Amino acid sequence: MVVIALLLSIVGILEIWTINKELAYKQFIFLLFSLLFGYLVYRFFKLAYIRTLIFPFFISLIFLLILTHITGEGVNRWINLKFFNLQPSELIRVFLPFLFFYYEPSENFYKVSSIILILLVLVLFQPDLGFAIAIAFVSYIVYFYSNVNRNFLIFIAFSIIAIFSSFNILSFILSLFILITILYYMKSRWYWTLITMLTFLTIGIITPVIWYNVLKPYQRVRIIAFLNPEIYRQSEAYQVYQSQIAIGSGKFFGNGYGEGIQKKYGFLPEAHTDFIFASICEDFGFIGGFSVITLVFILILWCLSMLYRIEDLALKRFVLSITLFFVYSFIVNISVNFGLMPTKGYPLLFISYGGSHLIVDYISLFLLIWVKNKYLKT
């Protein structure tokens, strides 16, 4: 698996080389560091450390996340360490598996939920909607896997659905219908049913009223801008359009290494980070794009296949939460490249330029390998 990850990273570095040679050097050094960190984790990690580490880890994480607001300006995601911009939110990808390993979410429901909520809010205020959704996505599925109350999960899910479906009467009625069906088959307690239904309807009715009547237009713009800063950096439609052109113009064999017009002449924005997939597709065509998708998919399948063989539930949650971040990266990044989702600014695992995320990717990977070698020896 390290081979696949390395292959992806090298493709990424080669692609970054055509865009900016300096960044490619940097990325290469990051890769070496990643392997070093990964090896250290693989060599010295013990599950027992989690018990001692988790609290100081949490405190320092909060400290770092708050520190970004002091050092950064505008978008406060990074802490400048002269040679390296640390992105503390990436560390959540290590912290969250620890948390889910240490606590069973259903047993320590309020504790775990409040910790996640604190992190969520801190990340949301950086602002980094993409990562906040990643945390929510991973936590939700891990909750789903452990024995957290189903009624609660449905309540959360449909409260969110209510907000977004409420702008269109048809979609609102449809989701209400689905909710009623689910509640009927769940045979929940009457108060859960009542609370969920009431919340759904209240939110569904109030949201448009607040949005159109209470909020002033500039406030609406501010909310949208807060939730989606990328849109306001450069026209989102422009980015996605250029990304689609880049992917399509690769055709079957691609333009040739480094010859992609969109990337070479700067029409493709963020070609080394968020839109590196489009850039690869432009250079290497269908062959390159298909290979990248398939390699990532194989990597994810390998990670998920471990779940079948692990008996210990805590370890299972540990592996699952690590893997889900990979899955999220795969789905969101490539969907954005195709224009299937609004721009979120989430990097592609192992490939996109960026030190923090590359190091955390490799640490995650080596943690999984460590689990495999330690507990799944056949």
Added chain:
Amino acid sequence: MKNFFILFIPSIFYVIFVFKLFEFQILKGNEYRNKSLSNHFYRISIKPARGNIYDRNGKILAGNTTNTKIFILSKNQDILREYVSYISSLNGYYSELVDYKSFSTLVSRKDILENIVFIPFAERVYPYGELTPHIVGYVNMEGNGVSGFERVFNDSLIGTKGDVIIPIDAKLNITDRSKIVYNFPTKGKDYILTIDIDLHKFIDSILLNYEKAVVVVMKANGEVLAMYSKPKFNPEMFQRGLTTAEWNYVNDKDLAPLVNRAISGLYPPGSVGKLLTTLIALESGWNWKTSMPCQGAVAYGNHIFNDWSVHYYISDIKEALEVSCNVYYYRLGRFLGLVRFTSFLKKIDIFNKKLTFFPDENISFIPDSAWYMKNYRFIPGGAVLNLAIGQGELLLTPLAIAMLTGAIANSGKMPYPKFYFGQEIKDTLKLPFSDSTLNITKMAMLQVVKGPRATAGYINWKLYIDGFSINVAGKTGSSENPHNKKTHSLFTAFAPYEKPEFIITAVVETAGHGSAVAVPVVYEILKWLLLHYYYQ
């Protein structure tokens, strides 16, 4: 079940992604490849130079300026500002067009060249400006011919567009100057007109004192040497856009400077129309030797039809034309009758067919009894009398008068007017008259100039004074003008009488009698022609 579910999420997205990749790269690959190329290659079209229009001696009537246009490529406001101020400092003002001096300065500045593309830029110029705008025409702001020759032959004059293809990056910077491709435009076809611009210049100088006038000069083989129409205008103003004063001038209904009076102006022929009456009467059996007294007026119905003078005695039809005796022609009108007269006119192709390829040409107007019934509800008894002396409802264009003169001179035949070399002449126009009729009329026209009582005797006298030994034939005319007491002054002539070469028709609006104004004008033109063409 849970484990299956977690596998399901990435798998479904994997399938979607592969399908999407297939759709974008295989199914729509060409479309996206072209989009990406059009992102990269910036295209600026180059206007082709229009074909030149020369006069018969090779002088350029419509040519092109050879300017260079600069195109600044950048999205950076600072760079744009810097360039604009630098180029302004060269000319003293900012313009996309740079002259040769500024161009050579710019080319020497390597640093400033980075964001500039030079484009050849041709604009129409008319070196003789106001002398021939009606026949040469003019172009509009887009460079399309909208009038005259420029309009008719726009398709072949216009040439083929070229373009510059410039590789750019997203910031509109030129990525590689060596890869700029110039597809130069093809210049349009050149034309050589039969017009003589020097003759135009001369005509312009002798008509200096008249506001509105037309002169048509043709060779006997149909070549048009001059087609001068006044008021004049500057053809270049339409290309740059009209000022308010110019707009008011070109839209003045009274002056109508844009109208080519030679082909669009409809005039009552006045006494020139007596040529037609002569021809038709002779052809209808009138004895040319018929003599008649003239007391200066004749009564018909309850009207008195006046003559312009008392001529006492007219010995034959030739003398009637020579003195332009109305009384004689009133008699001819009564002899012919309206129906015979107008139906004969309808048989003359010159008045019933389009003579040129200009779309704004008017065909001469011939009234008939049906027209009188429609407009007057009865046929006025005196209508034919008026028509017989060239007044009334008959309207001819100056070109048609010249063609008629030419046809009489050429014993009944006249080719279509020829405007440019290489023009295919369809066929000759024929007059429906016998040779004897034409001969008598021709002799009468000679008498108009040479006879003892000649109305255009001025010419004979001037020829004698200036020492030219040739014979000229013609006919004067003074057509009544409903708006103004002064008549239009007409004279049409051909020379030499024995072997006709030049046909000259002049109409000077509201200037007085034909013999007083148009005759001297025609004489001056004839003299010029004799000096420049005949005695060479």
